[in-house]
Amino acid sequence: MSQNKKRIVIKIGSSSLTSAHGEISRRKLEKLVDEVVRLKDDGHEVLLVSSGAVAAGYRKLGCLERPSTLPEKQAAASIGQGLLMESYSDLFLSHGYMGSQILITRSDFSDENRYNNARNTINVLLERGIIPIVNENDTITIDRLKFGDNDTLSAKVAGLVDADQLIILSDIDGLYDADPRKNSDAKLLDKVHEITPEIEAAAGDPGSAVGTGGMKSKIDAFKISMASGIASFLGKANTPNIVYDAVYGDAVGTYFEITTDSENLDQKKQWIAFNSGPEGKVIIDHRAKETVVDMKQSLMPGNVHHVTGRFEKGAVVRIQDLDGEEIGLGVVNYSSEQMKNMINLTEPELESYDKAAVEQKDFVCHLEVSMPVGV
Numbered sequence: 103m104s105q106n107k108k109r110i111v112i113k114i115g116s117s118s119l120t121s122a123h124g125e126i127s128r129r130k131l132e133k134l135v136d137e138v139v140r141l142k143d144d145g146h147e148v149l150l151v152s153s154g155a156v157a158a159g160y161r162k163l164g165c166l167e168r169p170s171t172l173p174e175k176q177a178a179a180s181i182g183q184g185l186l187m188e189s190y191s192d193l194f195l196s197h198g199y200m201g202s203q204i205l206i207t208r209s210d211f212s213d214e215n216r217y218n219n220a221r222n223t224i225n226v227l228l229e230r231g232i233i234p235i236v237n238e239n240d241t242i243t244i245d246r247l248k249f250g251d252n253d254t255l256s257a258k259v260a261g262l263v264d265a266d267q268l269i270i271l272s273d274i275d276g277l278y279d280a281d282p283r284k285n286s287d288a289k290l291l292d293k294v295h296e297i298t299p300e301i302e303a304a305a306g307d308p309g310s311a312v313g314t315g316g317m318k319s320k321i322d323a324f325k326i327s328m329a330s331g332i333a334s335f336l337g338k339a340n341t342p343n344i345v346y347d348a349v350y351g352d353a354v355g356t357y358f359e360i361t362t363d364s365e366n367l368d369q370k371k372q373w374i375a376f377n378s379g380p381e382g383k384v385i386i387d388h389r390a391k392e393t394v395v396d397m398k399q400s401l402m403p404g405n406v407h408h409v410t411g412r413f414e415k416g417a418v419v420r421i422q423d424l425d426g427e428e429i430g431l432g433v434v435n436y437s438s439e440q441m442k443n444m445i446n447l448t449e450p451e452l453e454s455y456d457k458a459a460v461e462q463k464d465f466v467c468h469l470e471v472s473m474p475v476g477v
């Protein structure tokens with residue numbers, strides 16, 4: 103990749119793509135496509151995470167307003183996703199570019215092989231100049247297994263493809279220090295280096311009937327992107343040239359900047375922290391906690407106090423202290439049964455277990471990502 107060529111992930115929300123009647127607005131789609139085309143013409147790689155399937159489909163399903171039951175939303179998405187892709191494909195082709203559809207479920211990401219496979223596929227598309235268009239596979243995913251909103255999905259996808267920038271477009275021109283609907287004095291924050299508890303408290307619910315995540319889910323997304331070392335931006339979708347200006351640093355909106363102090367989890371740790379879905383718990387005492395967190399050493403078999411749940415070697419588990427406080431997540435080198443067997447062994451007896459229980463390279467500390475990991 104040449105010095106100025108960037109890999110950019112752009113997420114656009116339902117409210118920014120649909121008309122007041124809830125159907126896809128051709129004008130809004132054209133504006134977005136025009137901006138993506140400008141970036142492509144400049145040589146950048148662009149991936150879109152586009153919402154809008156439910157909003158685009160519910161009227162054609164015969165519902166007068168956005169449905170609230172899961173089966174109806176899924177049926178609406180089944181209609182709307184096709185319409186959405188048809189419009190994107192037509193528009194990109196009219197500029198000489200090709201779009202491609204990628205529908206993802208959370209279980210695709212919780213399986214490390216499928217996660218890596220998704221990365222390889224998307225890399226091929228991006229390297230060949232295609233514009234991958236990602237959405238959650240709404241039609242078949244059951245509620246419990248949903249990403250739920252496309253904000254966090256976009257941050258996870260940005261991490262997956264090792265993007266240089268994540269741009270989230272919404273119906274508001276950035277992050278305010280209070281919910282602007284409830285506080286007329288709320289001020290736009292143009293730069294954020296850290297998601298503080300104050301910022302979390304200021305982030306409220308969706309601003310429209312078609313939006314799902316609100317500012318809360320955007321903040322969760324920015325926590326993920328920042329922990330993954332990805333510079334990010336939040337701005338208003340209908341501002342002229344917003345995407346282009348966001349890439350070149352001149353846009354009105356909120357820039358989430360990466361500093362030298364920022365965490366920059368490698369891809370394995372990103373997968374452990376944000377995608378894996380932990381299976382059981384390994385409980386350790388306070389001395390072992392110091393070893394793992396402060397001294398940054400691996401967790402040895404002798405450090406394991408007890409385990410709960412069943413897991414196999416290679417699983418991701420929650421690591422907690424004796425008070426039940428979450429320390430982090432890690433990949434275990436032994437199954438739960440093996441760990442239960444090793445607990446009452448003496449030092450010499452433990453010598454037959456020559457591997458760490460959890461290696462430091464496979465451990466993500468809760469503090470490193472300033473959020474409960476594995477959610």
Ligand SMILES: Nc1ncnc2c1ncn2[C@@H]1O[C@H](COP(=O)(O)OP(=O)(O)O)[C@@H](O)[C@H]1O
Nearest residue numbers: 115117272278281304306308309313315316317
């Ligand atoms: N602190 C805040 N700063 C900006 N917007 C906020 C804040 N708290 C709540 N919001 C609301 O979040 C909305 C954007 O989220 P959402 O409706 O889910 O949009 P989208 O469909 O673009 O994902 C804004 O319209 C705004 O009303």
Ligand SMILES: N[C@@H](CCC(=O)OP(=O)(O)O)C(=O)O
Nearest residue numbers: 115116154155156251252314
């Ligand atoms: N996957 C759903 C959108 C879910 C979602 O996050 O919506 P939004 O809050 O508008 O970004 C759809 O395409 O309708």
